[in-house]
Amino acid sequence: MELADRAIGLILASISVTIFTYYTFWVIILPFVDKEHFVHNYFLPQEYAILLPVYAGVSLICFLSVFIGYVMLKSKKKKKV
Template identity: 75%
Template structure:
């Protein structure tokens, strides 16, 4: 099981690094809108919208998860 956990950890690390690199390149390096590589990236408005929606989804998921765990532990005590 330890090998599977390491593989999942490696996959998550590589995914996070690739997303971080893409986002950094997209937002910081391509500041000028007349660069030829802009046709390979989304419009820069999404540079703010995507992280905000992802953060909102994460907060909602964590809230539901904590609520579910609290309800489940309350039923075990009764």
């Protein structure tokens, strides 16, 4: 089991570093590259650099709120019984 945990941790860390590098290049470096350069073909428009993290954050907050509410309701029912 320990080997599987390490493999999953390595995969998650690799994905995180890849997303961080892609986003950092997209937001910080890409605005200084000419619009005609071929590297712009690999990135979404700049508007999405703000919209995607905002939507992800709102979705995460909504999911956490529903989860916490569900756990609170479930624990309240256990106290009644």
